[in-house]
Amino acid sequence: MGVVFEEDASGAWNEMFSSPGQPRPIYERLLADINAYQPQELRLRSEQLARTFIDRGVTFAHSGEERPFPLDLVPRILGALEWDRLARGIAQRVRALEAFLADVYGEGRIFDEALMPRRVITSSPHYCRAAFGITPPNGVRIAVAGIDLIRDEHGNFCVLEDNVRIPSGVSYVIENRRAMTQAFSALFSDHRVHPVDSYPSRLFAALLAAAPAKALEPVIVVLSPGVFNAAYFEHVLLARMMGVELVEGRDLVCRSNHVYMRTTNGERAVHVIYRRVDDDWLDPLQFRPDTVIGVAGLVNAARAGNVVISNGIGNGVADDKLIYTYVPEFIRFYLGEKPLLDNVETHRLDDDEVRAEVLGQLARYVIKPVDGSGGKGIVIGPRATTTELKALHKAISAAPRNFIAQRPVALSTHPTFVGEGIAPRHIDLRPFAVNDGEDVWVLPGGLTRVALGEGELIVNSSRGGGSKDTWVLNDESIPFRGAVPPASARSRRYAGPPRQNDEYIFEQGEQ
């Protein structure tokens, strides 16, 4: 027995152990592998992981300094069956959100059916009237979605929030796997892990499918706000892995509703823009006139059908946390299906009765601003001071539409290497879905974020979180112990992207 596993006293669902010392079957092999290491060796490997990230510039800005994004050496494992259920739930959610966006920027059937008050939409700051009448050629407004999941005390996955504007973090998934295969290649020969490196080609295919029909050889670009953006590393990585140009606003020009890219060989028409620039900054004619990172005329070029902006303009309305509470209804209404994934129990504070009840016992809820991201503005009632709760009470009473209340969920924990040994830490999961108009594909695994502080519940990197390589096993029914799967079925060593020395910062501005 090597490293010491600290017992989990949090009461939360433990991902690895069903009871103290008793690993869940899917983790048995991993546990044995980890136990084979001496603590010093694990520390060395952990340092090696950190070094890989610093060497490759995989850092993020935290409290004003560049730090490597901590990758924990204990991977998170999801079984094939469980993953299949999750992936179907995520795909279902993305299809419902697509239908919802098409509806609110079109006919508005949901209001006619009185399933949702119109004012929920018209009062959302992200409802973009300038996007009204823009019809994507293949119907896709959500080429990429990041659906944040947590596992509750009973082991059920539920959706915490939807990110269908410019979800970021997929580069961590790719980089984490790359680093882990280097530092712990032995673990990968013992497990058949679904690869994650097909993401860029999936995204490229989806963007190609989104192109205007009249574009015979569609030109795709990645539009970045530039090197100072927190996720610039990701923009560079995706552009490079897709083999498309990375551009900034100043590289593009609109003329008569067509978009062109300035190149050394003159101008070249652009047909699909995978943009990592927020709506507000995208087109100074429609939104903030002072933007220097956007492209004037882009919205009308999209309306004219000459270019596709992906993800769609105005998608933010679907990320609004008040609108999130209606997603299960969207699934029933638009798809005629039963939701496969539940929301976290959430209360709508624009309802007078509900608000009165929540305000009466604020300390029992988690209160979130409807348009916050990166963990900003969240108050965890049971941990808040009286002063904080008073201020919150006032803020909610003044603008009830701006907040939602949720049941505090003890996020599941996962054994995590924390220097002295291995201890439970809270985690969440952000899977990434790609919609090509025919099918919603979910990248196996996604980004597991871990709150590194003991007992800490907010996992965002901007709050000092780290991440874990997330494994979806190819087929859990195949017994690994003592049986070597045929070479053709075994996972391959991951060949990383051919790139070096890019800066990596995270969060801030992106989702």
Next chain:
Amino acid sequence: MSERLGLAIRHHTGFTYDGLAKASYNEARMTPRSLGTQQVQSSRITVRPSVPLSSHVDYFGTLVTAFDIQETHPQLEVEATSQVESWAATLETPLDWRALRSERLSDRFSEFLLPTHRTALVGAITDEIATWQKLSDVHECVETASNFIRGEVSYVPGATTVSATAQEAWDRRKGVCQDITHVTIGLLRAMGIPARYVSGYLYPATEPEVGDVVEGQSHAWVEYFSGTWTGIDPTNGVRETQRHIIVGHGRDYDDVAPLKGIYQGPESTQLGVLVEIRRTH
């Protein structure tokens, strides 16, 4: 009230630059569309320098002409001409307050009930509301509010800028039609009456002669929902007449600005707005 006016409208506006402008992107909302009180027989927009134009109908139903000018230019001119037949709506019996405030209607018109930063009003002005709301007839209530504002806020061109809010105009008790419209909208919404901003033209002659060309105005007034959308012109203290030609609707001015744009280059000066209207029949 069934008199039909045939009007030929010419609306000319633009900018001149202290030098040369380029990379200019614009949207003009200067073209009337056929509606319940008007029929548009023809319309066209001319832009100088001459460039390709594209058009679409926006979220609020207004016809938008979009264009961009890449080449350098000392001046931008936009001229909209249209031939419109216009008539006055008959005043329908209004809904009662209970029906108007029903959940269904207040939700349907939520965006014409919520204040915008242009229409929001706070302070003593809102005290008047309680008295007006006692009037059982919604039309009468709106007229009373409109007359009150007309009595309080003087029409003083130049007293406010194009970016003024209702509150600023109210505090100064001065403004132009845009401001008086914003104040009225703010008060109607505060009373729970859905109200929207109307951008358009006013044919000023009360006794119009066929063939006369008169200087018209780019004008703004209010429509409120009382079972149907009903127009009232608080600046002139009248209901919407056949002399009011509608170009577009919005929550406030910002949704229907006649010409909005951005460009690269030196400071600009507005050319001034010229509206000429000729009665054709």
